[in-house]
Amino acid sequence: MPELAEVAFYSKKWAPGLGERVTEVVCRERARIYRTAEAAQIRLGLRGRQLTEIRTRGKQMMFVFGDASLGLHLGMTGELLVAGRAHEPGKHDHLVIRQAKRSLVFRDPRMFGALKFAPVAEPDWWKELPPDVLSRGFSKDMVLRYACRRAGLPLKAFLLQQETFPGIGNWMADEILWRCRFYPGRKTGSLKRNEIIMIWEETRKVSRTALRVIGERWGDVPKSWLFHYRWRDGGKCPRDGTTLRREEIGGRTTAWCPKCQGK
DNA sequence: GGAGATGTTTCAAG
DNA sequence: GCTTGAAACATCTC
Numbered sequence: 001m002p003e004l005a006e007v008a009f010y011s012k013k014w015a016p017g018l019g020e021r022v023t024e025v026v027c028r029e030r031a032r033i034y035r036t037a038e039a040a041q042i043r044l045g046l047r048g049r050q051l052t053e054i055r056t057r058g059k060q061m062m063f064v065f066g067d068a069s070l071g072l073h074l075g076m077t078g079e080l081l082v083a084g085r086a087h088e089p090g091k092h093d094h095l096v097i098r099q100a101k102r103s104l105v106f107r108d109p110r111m112f113g114a115l116k117f118a119p120v121a122e123p124d125w126w127k128e129l130p131p132d133v134l135s136r137g138f139s140k141d142m143v144l145r146y147a148c149r150r151a152g153l154p155l156k157a158f159l160l161q162q163e164t165f166p167g168i169g170n171w172m173a174d175e176i177l178w179r180c181r182f183y184p185g186r187k188t189g190s191l192k193r194n195e196i197i198m199i200w201e202e203t204r205k206v207s208r209t210a211l212r213v214i215g216e217r218w219g220d221v222p223k224s225w226l227f228h229y230r231w232r233d234g235g236k237c238p239r240d241g242t243t244l245r246r247e248e249i250g251g252r253t254t255a256w257c258p259k260c261q262g263k
Numbered sequence: 264g265g266a267g268a269t270g271t272t273t274c275a276a277g
Numbered sequence: 278g279c280t281t282g283a284a285a286c287a288t289c290t291c
Contacts, residue, residue: 076270169269
């Protein structure tokens with residue numbers, strides 16, 4: 001489920017635990033989410049420490065516990081929630097961080113999510129993440145350069161590259177291309193300079209609004225967005241009423257309007 | 264029962 | 278060496 005705004009939203013779920021000490025960490029060690037981190041390290045590393053900071057960057061989250069940090073990626077079906085102090089872990093609750101008054105829970109049925117532990121507050125992997133799409137580091141130049149390098153990719157696949165568009169996922173990529181009126185299967189290399197700049201601009205607009213309405217309180221993005229119609233069979237383009245098409249492009253199911261986006 | 268799912272990594276081919 | 282596309286991962290829902 002989670003893209004940029006959903007990740008921001010879920011990260012705040014653990015906010016009630018800020019400033020509180022960890023009393024116990026329960027890990028379902030065999031779960032696949034531990035393929036990138038050792039359960040024993042997480043258990044020992046977090047125990048007794050306070051949750052001091054919550055950060056997100058694209059689809060990545062980082063929970064700082066004093067001098068240690070827990071990286072968390074929600075994958076496809078991950079979610080964070082807060083439960084009671086003695087919460088009995090459900091079938092898909094692979095990590096439960098207990099505090100005096102609550103449990104911080106990471107639930108993930110498909111287990112495409114992942115964890116990272118580091119005994120420092122700001123680990124190297126975090127420092128190396130690409131600039132946020134709403135930061136100054138996400139520059140037109142950077143996107144233009146990158147478009148040259150990935151000239152052979154269909155636009156849909158181009159927008160899903162996390163090294164350039166961190167946080168953009170399937171629905172956001174469709175939304176951005178729909179706003180630009182570009183056919184998602186069009187090759188990136190066929191775009192003119194000003195068309196790439198349109199992608200840069202719309203990426204920021206879609207991200208800003210999504211963060212505001214979904215990221216803050218899981219609200220609804222505007223009715224005029226493709227978002228509301230893209231999964232429904234026979235869904236219509238909110239701009240011109242044309243029946244949307246759905247096909248796999250760039251390796252993911254893609255919805256687009258054959259009239260205003262071509263093909 | 265079968266298809267498909269808001270994601271990433273890995274591997275092989277070009 | 279770089280780019281690209283497909284497969285794999287594991288479970289649930291429609």
